[in-house]
Amino acid sequence: MSAAGIDTSILSWRKSTYSDGGGGDCVEVADCVPGVVPVRDSKAPAGPVILVGDVAWSAFVRHVREV
Numbered sequence: 001m002s003a004a005g006i007d008t009s010i011l012s013w014r015k016s017t018y019s020d021g022g023g024g025d026c027v028e029v030a031d032c033v034p035g036v037v038p039v040r041d042s043k044a045p046a047g048p049v050i051l052v053g054d055v056a057w058s059a060f061v062r063h064v065r066e067v
Helices: 054-066
Strands: 013-015 027-030 036-041 050-053
Touching: 036 054, 050 054
Parallel strands: none
Antiparallel strands: 013 027, 027 036, 036 050
């Protein structure tokens, strides 16, 4: 799998701590990709990967922590 030239199949994915612990709605992210944060649905690991700019991702995480 590739997203914008990044081989996402070799990334180390982790589930968001805000994901449903019952195995339902889970979001996974991968670290260590310069400038972007890859995001995918854990129920569809071979599915599409969204690349979010690291600045936008940081703003998103800050907002989630505030609510």
